[in-house]
Amino acid sequence: MAQTTEELTAFINENLGGWNRAMGLVFQRVTADEVIGEVVIAEQHLQPYGIVHGGVHAGLIEAACSTGAAIYAMANGQSVVGLENATSFLRAARGGKIRVHAKPLQRGKRTQVWEATVTDETDRPLASGKVRVICLDPESALAGKKLER
Numbered sequence: 001m002a003q004t005t006e007e008l009t010a011f012i013n014e015n016l017g018g019w020n021r022a023m024g025l026v027f028q029r030v031t032a033d034e035v036i037g038e039v040v041i042a043e044q045h046l047q048p049y050g051i052v053h054g055g056v057h058a059g060l061i062e063a064a065c066s067t068g069a070a071i072y073a074m075a076n077g078q079s080v081v082g083l084e085n086a087t088s089f090l091r092a093a094r095g096g097k098i099r100v101h102a103k104p105l106q107r108g109k110r111t112q113v114w115e116a117t118v119t120d121e122t123d124r125p126l127a128s129g130k131v132r133v134i135c136l137d138p139e140s141a142l143a144g145k146k147l148e149r
Helices: 005-014 018-023 054-074
Strands: 026-030 035-040 079-089 097-107 111-119 125-136
Touching: 005 026, 018 054, 026 054, 035 054, 054 079, 054 097, 054 111, 054 125
Parallel strands: none
Antiparallel strands: 026 035, 035 097, 079 125, 097 111, 111 125
16 A cells, blocks of 8 residues: 555654654654654753764664665565664764754665765754665564564
């Protein structure tokens, strides 16, 4: 059954995993070609110097890239798991809302590579990264719980 972008985005937000939920990640747009999400910075996102922890940036990049990759793989009956996350930190943030924007670089039958940028409310880049995932067939031992849409 085909879904609109709005329906798919709502579905993903209703089925957030533990980390995404704990971070307060809310997806604004989810498609197989683009994922946008936002987080309002709170105390749990900060490291001792009062800036957003690098793990938050890396996690947002992974979450957005993996979500887009999963949507793409679903059309082939596959799920995805991460193989690699390379994140570069560009600028510090102390609060406000941050946004992650992910797009695919390469999508094959077995692997995908996505790139993402995390920006602040003024659209200044805070971090950028690439995530490589492997596409798993349903019978794979690593294939976990599948979201059905």
